[in-house]
Each structure stands twice: as C-alpha cells, then as structure tokens.
Amino acid sequence: MVFSSLIFICRFFPVFLTIYLLVSARYRNLVLFLGSLVFYAWGEPVYIGLMLFSTFLDYGNGRLLGYAKRTGRMHLAKGVLLESVVVNLSLLCLFKYAGVFLLPVGISFYTFQTMSYTIDVYRGETPVQTDFIAFGAYVSMFPQLIAGPIVKYKDVATELTHRTLSFSNGYYGIERFVIGLGKKVLLANQIGLLWEEIQKIPACEMTTLSAWLGSLAFALQLYFDFSGYSDMAIGMARMLGFHLKENFDYPYRARSITEFWRRWHISLGQWFREYVYIPLGGNRKGLLLQFRNLLIVWALTGIWHGKGMNFLVWGLYFGVLLILEKWFLLRWLQRIPAVWGHLYAMVAVIAGMTVFAIDRLGDGLVWIGMLFGSTGRWYDGRALWLLSGYGLLLLLGVIGSVGVGKKFCRYPLVWMMVFFLSMAYLVDASYNPFLYFRF
Amino acid sequence: MGEKKKEKLCCILFFVILYAMWIGDIISADRLYSEWEKRRLAQKPEFSYQAVVDGSYGEAYEKWLTDQFPERDYWVGIKNRCERLLGKKELKGIYIGKDGYLFSENVEIADWDKLERKMKERFGKEKVSRIYVPAAGAVLGEKLPNFVSFYGREDAVFAHLLAHKEEDIYYRTDHHWTMLGAYYAYEAWATEQGMQPLKLSEMEYRVLKEDFLGTHYGKIHYAKQMDVMELYRPKVTCEVVYDLGESKISGLYQEEHLKTEDAYRFFLDGNHGVVEIMMEEGEGHLAVIKDSYANCLIPFLTAHYGKITVIDPRYFRVDIGEWLSEREVTEVLILGQDTSKVSFADF
Structure with missing residues (x-):
C-alpha cells in the first residue's frame, strides 16, 4: 500500500488509528505490528515472509548479543554481529542486485534498520529489546517501512515502550501528513508528467530548453516525491506518538554539495556516517585516508539506490565533488558571493540527478551535454508549449522547494485546502496513466 | 480560540471527514457506467485467496474504490479546473x-x-x-x-x-x-x-x-x-x-x-x-x-x-x-x- 492512495487514506488509516487509539497502551505495539503487516501484505503478500524472517533473525541476534556480552564472550558477540551484517547484506544483495527476484518493497530500508539495531547493541549504545512485539513494531512500523526515513533503533528505543498520545501530537501529525500528501500528489506527480513527456521526445528533436525543463522537472519531482513521503511518515509516526528525525531540510537551498547532502535524505547520510565512515576512520587519519573513506561511502550510497551502473557513477560523482570541496573548493566558495555557491550547487546537483534519472549511463551523459548546448538549438515550439503548460507549476515547485510560503501552509485552512485538492487529484488518478511511484 | 482547543477540534474534524467519506461511499450505489467520463467504471472485485496472494485483488480493490468514490464527477471537475488554472492547454488529449x-x-x-x-x-x-x-x-x-x-x-x-x-x-x-x-x-x-x-x-x-x-x-x-x-x-x-x-x-x-x-x-x-x-x-x-x-x-x-x-x-x-x-x-x-x-x- 502507498500513503498517497485512497485505500490507505480512506480505509486503512482510519480503521488502524481507531483501533490503535481505543486499545490500552500495552497493546499498542501489537496493533502497530499487526497493522503494519497488513499494510505491507496488501500490495506484496509474497514478501512478508522475508520481512518477518529479518525481524526474527535480528531479534534473536539481539538476544544472543545480550547474552554474549553479559557472560563476557566477546568472540561470540563479534560472531553474532558479523553474522547479522552478513545475512542482512546478503538478503539485500540477493533480492536487490541479483536480478532474479522482483525487488521486495522497503527491503533497503528495513535491512538497514535491523543492522543498526544489532550494531548498536554490540557497541553497547542501546539495551537489548526482549519484547518481540516491540521489536517487530520497530522493524515493520508502516509509516517508515516503504521509503524511510531510516530510523535508527536507539532513536526510538524509549518511545517503543513509553510514548504518549495527545491532541497536540495528533494535530502536528495531521498537518505534516497533509502537507506531505500535497507535495506528493499535487506537485511530484504533476511535475512528473512533464518529465515523462520530455523523455518521449526523440533525441534529434531535443533543445537546450527542453533538456533543462526535463532536468528541472525531475529534480523537483524527486524532491517532492521523496520529501513528501518523509513528511507523511513523520506526521503519521507523530500521531502514533513517535518523534522521528527530519529527513529533508530544503536541500535546494544549499550553497555547496557538502551542504546539499546535509539537507537531503539526512537519515541515509547519517547511517553511512555512523556505521561506515566513522568506523573506517572518518577524517582522523589524514587527508588521504579521509578521501578513501569518502569514496567508499559514496560508492556504497550510490549502489544502495539501485543496481544500475548509473547509480554507482552517481554516488562516486558526489564523492569526488565532496573530496574537492573538503580539499579546497569549500574555502573558495566561502570567499565569493553566496549566489555563485547556489549556482554551482544547483548545476552540480541537477547534472547529478540526470545521471540518477536515466538508467543508461551513456544516455545520461548525452543528456548532460544537451543541458550545455550540444543540440545546437536553444528552444523550439515544443519546448515553449511545455513551458507554457507547466511553467506555473514549476514556479510553484521552485518556490516551495526552497521553503518560501512555509508559514502560509501551516494555517489550518490552507492545509485543509491542500487535503481537499489532493483528494480530487487522487480520485481522478484512474484517468491518469502516468502516475507512478519511484520509491 | 485557544491553541489546545484548535488542535483538538482539527483532530476530531479530520477523523470525522475520513469516516464521513467512507459512509458516503457505502450509501451511494455503485454505478456501472459514467456518462461524464464515457466509460465503464470498475466494479467490486471477486474475493479469492489466489487473487489476494498475487496482489491482483489489492489492485482491483483500489480501482473499484477510486471509480466508485462518492461524488466522483465533482472531484474530477475540481481537478480539471485546477489544471486549467495552472495554464495547461491540454487535458486528457x-x-x-x-x-x-x-x-x-x-x-x-x-x-x-x-x-x-x-x-x-x-x-x-x-x-x-x-x-x-x-x-x-x-x-x-x-x-x-x-x-x-x-x-x-x-x-x-x-x-x-x-x-x-x-x-x-x-x-x-x-x-x-x-x-x-x-x-x-x-x-x-x-x-x-x-x-x-x-x-x-x-x-x-x-x-x-x-x-x-x-x-x-x-x-x-x-x-x-x-x-x-x-x-x-x-x-x-x-x-x-x-x-x-x-x-x-x-x-x-x-x-x-x-x-x-x-x-x-x-x-x-x-x-x-x-x-x-x-x-x-x-x-x-x-x-x-x-x-x-x-x-x-x-x-x-x-x-x-x-x-x-x-x-x-x-x-x-x-x-x-x-x-x-x-x-x-x-x-x-x-x-x-x-x-x-x-x-x-x-x-
């Protein structure tokens, strides 16, 4: 099930929330766990076993780690940790990269979450969870199951057993959910139509303007799609009593790539930082080793997004830019007016997004060429036609993506209007062949 | 109105709206055909274990829900109007x-x-x-x-x-x-x-x-x-x-x-x-x-x-x-x- 669907908003969620609110506090984890299983099984009943397996396994691993540490068997603890990491990564590789199976929804997210649990237990940063239901509720928690944010176990450990429901949580949650829904349905899906249309243009009929429209559309679509999902997740989790960390912080305001990645998909960046970059030595062992570590982290970040070669290149591209920035670029950028920083960051991000968006690496590079005038034509009738039909929407998207109008959207009447319009767009979606979900 | 009161009111209102739409859906009879859109509308899917497992039941259910949504024509009209307001000169071909x-x-x-x-x-x-x-x-x-x-x-x-x-x-x-x-x-x-x-x-x-x-x-x-x-x-x-x-x-x-x-x-x-x-x-x-x-x-x-x-x-x-x-x-x-x-x- 996806959040931005009528079945979720008008059936699953009201029923789930009613039950969740009616039962006494000690059954809430059970309701959350079972509800999440129903949520997951609705679209993909086959893979529910895989998720349950992962849950059982790391619950067991946690208990075993606890036992090993209590009795001082550090070899056993190391072994269990290794086993947990190897099994989780093997599952991920087998289902995501081997190409034998269809990609199980959310696998990239929940394997990372369960790994964070065993690693943190091993490091002694969080106590062992002995309540299987509570652990199951953590792994399968439907708000973040499909597209994150990647919630580290220690961040919600307390709230898994002690959380409070209140109208003020509920209010914040609803508002946040509705804004996320609007981002997804009103902006991402609609701007996505433009990207679809531009992709259909034969290469020989492309112009510089159409290439830029396409790249801008994709960049906005990706941001609103993904951050909208995160908003909905954070909002719903808040209604249930959880405080999840922010996953996006207006990334298109960034003045450098370093800053961009501090603002984009924050939970993934932090995961890699905490469990890969710092264990590798981070920046404490000299510039050269730091650069090596950055390249490793960014190659992994790239691969995490998908199995295509373009994702690896995309990750390394950002890795290299980050290395350049740490080396000297950042100091330069600080000395020149801010506008140049924005410009540099935006061009670098949009070029990167293009490689991300286009499956075949060669085509992506050709596209980047088109952005910089390789077609020899600035614009044509089709580009102007698309600009006239989508210009206003793109403008709204650009304004929204840098956070102008944020306060305005928080007036109850405004976000209720957003909900109303989102419903209209969802009801008419059966008309719309382009609607798709990337994450 | 105090902050607390506003929060409470919005929470309750949201719940009421979600359930009201559901009740509306139950009350309104399913239509076979939409004069408005000139097409047959999806009907309630047959429940079967097989269909649930392969996911086709879920998909059909979603289609049914969308097509038979209460006051569907009204919602579709709202969307069309928004698109025109945004300056789109091409709608549904x-x-x-x-x-x-x-x-x-x-x-x-x-x-x-x-x-x-x-x-x-x-x-x-x-x-x-x-x-x-x-x-x-x-x-x-x-x-x-x-x-x-x-x-x-x-x-x-x-x-x-x-x-x-x-x-x-x-x-x-x-x-x-x-x-x-x-x-x-x-x-x-x-x-x-x-x-x-x-x-x-x-x-x-x-x-x-x-x-x-x-x-x-x-x-x-x-x-x-x-x-x-x-x-x-x-x-x-x-x-x-x-x-x-x-x-x-x-x-x-x-x-x-x-x-x-x-x-x-x-x-x-x-x-x-x-x-x-x-x-x-x-x-x-x-x-x-x-x-x-x-x-x-x-x-x-x-x-x-x-x-x-x-x-x-x-x-x-x-x-x-x-x-x-x-x-x-x-x-x-x-x-x-x-x-x-x-x-x-x-x-």
Missing part, C-alpha cells in the same frame, strides 16, 4: 484553443488506403474517389493554442474548407465538422467530379439545437461556448433502410437524439454497419465507405444518385468489395478522417 474551440488528434480508425486500393482493383480507378476529412486543428490553425499545429493534406477539399475557415465549419465542443463544413467538402468534391453541386440556398435551413455539447466537452467537461447544430436539408425524397432491414428506424434524420447527450446521432442515426438509401428518382448506385464524418454529408449526395449504400467498415465485417459488386455499384466514395497528430510550431 483535448487541446484548449482560442474562441472556445477544443481540438484533438485524429486517429486512423480504418485502413482507408487499403480499402481504396481494393476498390480500385475491383471497380476501376476512375470509379473510385476519396475525401480526406481534415482534422479541425489543421483547418482552424489560428484557433489552436500557441505553439501547437496539426498536419493537413493539401487537397481541393482542404483548400475549400480553408477558404471558409471564418464560418462555423467545425464544432467547438465536438470532433466532427458541422453540416456546413460537410457541405463545403461536398461542394469541392462534386466540382472535382464534374457534377453540379447543390446550392445552400436551394436547401431547407433549420437550427436543430443551440446548446450542443459534443465529445470533446464530454472528455474534459469544459467549454467556453456551446455549439449551434444546424441542418441544411436538400429537397429529395428517399427511403432509408438500416442494417439490411434489421433496424426498425427509417429516414435520414433522427429527431429523438437531439434531446440526448449524443445529438450528432441525429444524422443517419450515428454509426450503422450498412445503410441503404433509395431515392424516388435519380440514376446510378453510389457506395460510400465511411466513418462518422460522412453522416452529415450524405444528405447532399442524395440529389445525385438513384441509390446510395453507406458502409461503415468498423461495423460491417464482410469482404466489402465482393459484397458491393453483387449489388451493381457504379461508383465508390471513400470518406474518412485524415490521420493528424499534433506537431509544434517551428522557430
């Missing part, structure tokens, strides 16, 4: 042009070229003629939204229509031409064939309907201006047999459709496989192989022949050539819309 004109691409509904070849082989080249019906967008280029254009085959019919583009030769809200548009096409064709075309003044004129909303309107439920449907009636007496006598209707014009949403069916009762028209006087037997554009042009042809056999290849699935040659056909006219897709202005 309909291009919103100037002066209230709506346009769409012409698609090929039958292989007219192949039919033409076959007929020429059987009846001889000089006995077969053809009218390509240009897309409204090709003739009324100036009414198209900016940057868009349609291809038009530059033949005599096209040129003649183009010369009359200031008149109402195409409907604003429907993909068809008006009877006036059909007349100009007929005039150009008849002249080319060496016939003396009827004059508009020789015909009986009547306004059929002043609030016609056609197929384009049906798709997007938006029109700036309603269409006037007119009739130019040649003074010819004839007898009409539909579907080889299987249909009870008779006459070239069917008044009862004027009150319905499908008012264009007034002409020749819309689409039939075969329609035979026998005139009181006149000579020759013309076969017209056609699509719906011909329906309002055929009345003009009745003045020139003793008999006209009208065939719509979509609804008459026999070997048309063989069938016609058994019926002493003297001439064949092929009339179908000219395929025309959107292209973009060049700079």
